[in-house]
Structures are given as structure tokens and as C-alpha cells.
Amino acid sequence: MSSKPFDWLFEDGNPMDWRTVAITMLAVALPPVIAVLIYGRMGAVAFIAALPAYLAAKDAGVLNSSVVTLVMGMAGLLALGDPDMALIVAPCLGIITGICGKSGMARPCLRALITWTVFTSPILPADEKPMLFAIFILAMIWSLLVAAWFDQTRTSGDEDRESDEYALIFGSLFAFGLAASVFVGGRFFGEHGFWFPLTFVVLCIPPHGRLFKRTVKRTVGTILGTAVAIGFAWISEDTWLLITLGAVSLALSFRTLPWNYTVFTACLTVSVLEVLALVSDISTLAFERLYTMAAAAVMTFALGALGVLGLWLLKPDALKVLQQDDDAATDADQQDDDAATDGEQQDDDDGDTADQPS
Secondary structure, three states: OOOOOOHHHHOOOOOOOOHHHHHHHHHHHHHHHHHHHHHHHHHHHHHHHHHHHHHHHHHHHHHHHHHHHHHHHHHHHOOOOOOHHHHHHHHHHHHHHHHHOOOOHHHHHHHHHHHHHHHHHHOOOOOOHHHHHHHHHHHHHHHHHHHHHHOOOOOOOOOOOHHHHHHHHHHHHHHHHHHHHHHHHHHOOHHHHHHHHHHHHHHHHOHHHHHHHHHHHHHHHHHHHHHHHHHHHHOOOOOHHHHHHHHHHHHHHHHHOOOOOOHHHHHHHHHHHHHHOOOOOOHHHHHHHHHHHHHHHHHHHHHHHHHHHHHHOOOHHHEEEEEEEHHHHHHHHHHHHHHHHHHHHHHHHHHHHHOOOO
């Protein structure tokens, strides 16, 4: 049995290899760099398109990713600059995500919803929608071409299809939570209130059997990442330092995602804060990030508890499956640890045997 006190921080996979990290950066980071150099702040929409398109392609392939990303992009333009419309669009997207879960497509939808939340804030210019959508489409096409060229499609494993009862409960609670987070984020968390719904969406990405553990990990990672970002800001606020630190942190976040969700969250938090620090005060950004994370975590815990109650009442078997998935993952981790320990012991035994005189 493993005695490491921090085993719960680690995931099932190994760190992403550097070749895949480079491909991911080519697909996700290059479009916004070029777009920002040409169009200024408006070019940030390229990142909003490239990231979900590439991740969704890794989940469900290029064609499915293009449909999901385009729908979320058009929904974003509907919400941009119109808080009331955002509140109408949010629950609709939540219901669509629940329905897609019946076909094993909830994860790609949630990938796209991560960046859709940025459209609910005033960061992007609402009077430049045609140009925004043109940049959005070009960035999406580029990221999908990179995914196809380097054979990075359907690499994240198949997602389980949800039962009717599970899809109903998840879709309903997710629609309510997304609408509530958009409302609260826009009304009470300032210009960067999109972090509230963004965090909520990230926490809802399958597998749901580890929802509560992942929420704790993301909270710890956010606190660590915020502290690192503030520390570098105290040293220097030079533009090139911010850009370099943001790029390095983004690459490290992709590298650590399959291995350590806490470190991934910390690196991603540093990356986002450093990039946004180019247009906002980083101290304000950091504190906004912390209390939106805390609020989203509390709401996610509450809705997760309601979901557990709903499954227990309507379909207990589905709840058992979630618990079994979590237990199976834990058992797999334990087996990996035991295998590694056995391997080390065997090596020691071989070494001792080799040292004995013949």
C-alpha cells in the first residue's frame, strides 16, 4: 500500500510528452499571438476559438469539434454586449450539453463552453462582431487542421453515454448553474466576472465521479497559481516578462494536465493572469480570481449534492456506476503503485543476487 501523503493530488496518466505539448501550443497559442499583433486586444478571440476546437477534436474528432465550436461561437456573439441575452442563452446551452451527453458528447460541449463564458464579459468589443467572428472561424480552422495534420484527433478516449435520467438531472442542474453563474459573475464580480461561470464549467467536465475531489484540487491550484503570479508581478511588470511567463506557464499546464490536475490549474492560472495583466492591474485580477473560484466551488458542491440526491431518487444504479468509476480509478492508482514497488523490490533482489559470489 502506498504511504505517500499527497497521492490524492495525482491523476491516472503520465505527463504529456513534449512533442504533443509543442503541437498543442502550435494549435492553440500561435493564432492568438498573430491575431493580437494584427488586431490588438480584439485578437484574443482567436484563443477563445482555438483552445476549445483543438480540445474537442481530441475528444470527438474534427467534424464534431467544428460543429460544437461554431455553435458556441454563434452563441457567444448573441451574448456579447447583452447581459440579458446571455442569461437566455446560458440555460439553453446547458440543456444542449445535457442532451449531447446521451450520445457521449458532453465533454466536447463543455470544452467549448469554457471559453464561451468570456463572451459574457465586456473584455471583447461588442461593436466588432463581424470581425470577431471572422477571426474566430480562422483560428478554429487552423487548430483543427493542426489536430488533423499531426493525428491528434480522438486521442482522449471515448466518453460514456449517459442514461435518460442522468442526462435529465445533469442537463437541468448544469443549465441552472450556468445561468446562475453568468448572472452572479456579471452583476457582482466586475469586468472579469466570466471567471465564475468559466470555473463552474471546468469543474463539470466528465468524469463526474471525481467532481468533489477535482473541485478541491482546482481550489488548491488556483491559490498556488495566484500566489506565483503576484510574486512575479512584484519583481517586474515588464511586458515581455509577462508574455514569456504566460507562454511558459501555458506549455507547462498542458504538460502536467494528464498527470497532476492541481499543478495544471496552478500553471493555467499563472498563464491567464499574466496575459490579462497586460490590460488590467494584476492585484485586482488575482483577488477577483480567488473569490470567483471560491464562489464557483461552493455552488458546484451544492449542485453536485443535489445531483447525487436526484440520482439516488430516480436512478440509483447510475449513482452506483459513478461511485464504481471513482473506486476503479483509485484501485488502478493503487495497482500502479504496487507494481512500481514490486518492480523496485525485484530490481533490488536482482542486484543483491548479482553481488553474491558464484
